[in-house]
Amino acid sequence: MANENVELMRGAPEIAVKKLAIPIMISMLLTASYNIIDGIFVAGLGQAAIAGIGFVTPIFMILNGVSVGLGSGATSSISRFVGAKNHEGANKSATHALLIFLIASIILTIIFLFIQEPLLRTYGASGQSLAEGLKYGSPLFLGLFTFMFANGGSGILRGEGDMKRAMYAVIVSVILNTCLDPIFIYTLGMGSAGASLATIVSSAGSAIVIMYWILIKKDTWVHVELKNFKFDSNIAKDILKVGIPASMDMFMMSLAVSLYLIFISTIGGEFGIAAFTSGQRLYLFAIMPLTSIGSAVAAVAGSAYGARNGDYLSRTHIYGAKFGIAFGTAVTIILIAFAPQLATIFAYTPETAPLVPEITQFLRIASLCLPLTGAGMCSSFLYQGIGKGTISLMWTIIREVIFTVSATYILGIVLGWGLVGIWTGLAIGRITASILNFTFARFTIKKIRENFGT
Template identity: 30%
Template structure:
């Protein structure tokens, strides 16, 4: 049996816990590596002993998130549709979706580079760059924007490869880039004396190598789904399917970027130390976030395939197992962040003010983290099932509907504490919305299952 046939058989027939482990662990490793090299980047910049330089990383982070949001929009949207098409045995449309997504996202990456370079300084001001941070932010961000194409392509290709069940290759691609990034950081920053520019250049070079590795997967015909100009078939149907799910992911990341910018702006009155501490805190938190995101990247093709194949019992089992595993992990991470907050922040800065604000912020943002797995499993479920409206609502709740008003209102009432606890309030409100939608989707799945069973009898 071919590897491609084995992957399809695995998604539809193998025991749910086993297939989830097979798909989730490589994705978790890849996302963890991503989180770690983001942290290492911050750690190396911290060695410059310049709080303004660390602040520049915080300012640039929202730009990097926006670039990634475009890649995730195409990748997650196409991945969801491809998984369902493979579950329906519609290989031809899966190939058309893959090729159309690839070439469209490539064009989008080029466009983002042009726009980003033209409007770089105004964008940095919008995201909260102070006069002292701006020179460092420009040096760092300009290079990152030049590598936009690689960022977008990596996000897109990784998601599509996972959609056909080959999470291992995706893991290797991301790990390869991250490992190269970590190796190049000290060489460019210190050995070559490039400082913060070196950190950005290391990131872009590493991502370009990941892009080559991912494209090789398709060129070498290792893939089940195909990328070719002959399959490039832009159509309303394909773009509608991509966007109804992809827009939810884009909205989540774009709003997260906007929210980070607003947090930076709200932190500005309290100095560069406050701006730097916010950036450090959310990068530390990304370890927990990225593990859950990685797990759900393994969960999505399982959910999408079995929903498309109308195997409802397998789908429900996948949901149950995923909720259990992600909740246990979220609780463990909360305990680590709560008890060791100060020690963790000390790794990235020796500035006493940064450590004080950062430790307090880390504890605040993890108050409701035990239920983060619950939030994200259902957000991923709606994406997998093609439920665009619900996926969009959950995606924009945590980082938009609830967080943005919190950032705008709470600092006026509670000053810096308002900035620190804004994410906490947003998480609490998002949990309530998730619970309501979870009840509705289970009722809907039960109805579909009963209808399917009735049709089989008749």
């Protein structure tokens, strides 16, 4: 099976992107359901709990983003070795990736346990919402290693084109989370802490399954041999030159979300934060299909780049962008049409019911960016695939920090449009940046093709 996956990545890019994107899509939608499931159960704890978890979201984005980013570094490195038909290089890359996951999880856990409370206060958390945020956040930070090996291990599997087993591991995790959430939150009376503990135990299940395949069963295409391990700085740099910028992608998005929270807290207080947090859960869930298409583009583009095939590289990008636009359009229509019903998922109690109109408004405005975000996202993942993670990071900064933060501030604060201005700024900023990103990607591919002579 693993060899078939490798041959798929070396074949026609349109077929490869489509076949690889579907299992990634299922995996990411299931992963995103963590937030949905947590949100449904936490909603029963009241508005303060919803807001408290919302304040933790940008911090958790950083931590989870590092695990996903380092996994992307492994995917890029391994897929380029696949394209170059260098099996030994791919094996070394996978082994070094595991070491990097371990070191990163230890360092980040220590750092964030110390800085979580000052960060939450900076975002505007206080009183009960601060207490709920700390209850939810502390277990997540202690369990960071589970996310690191689950997401990082998935990156290793994606690098060799084995998307299905990465999906199976996620299925195990989501089933566990769904079963454990009500038990930990309500039956055991752990509240917000129970939601995060259920997520950690579930993520650990996913990590254990993946590490079993790689380290014990040893039936993956890459072979990890820890006994004879010799550190190679060049291999580590190859992973980190994509992994660090990809991790910083999430940091920059988290920074942007932090600023949104400050703007929203200033305008709408706890009500605005709770509405944004609930709507953002659905937005992040909706964007998962676009992210999965981008992940498939990264793997296939890496293989094409490693094989120095400029034609396949260009076709990968164009097909991925078309695929993303189509999916983004379909998702936008669904969100707009069913916004009130979707909003009710997170506001089903008498206390939270007043949130429904604002969540509905958020979904109907903010989701308008999704079609073009599909093209922009494929462009960002293309850079990761070809080993140019810094360019991908640059476009994240342009999209989220420069364009979108500016648009939300101007419309929401300066022009006084309130929460509607924030929601509108989210859409306008992302649409503008995505158009520019796609255009720059085509220019980049043109230069690569000239260099390759294909």
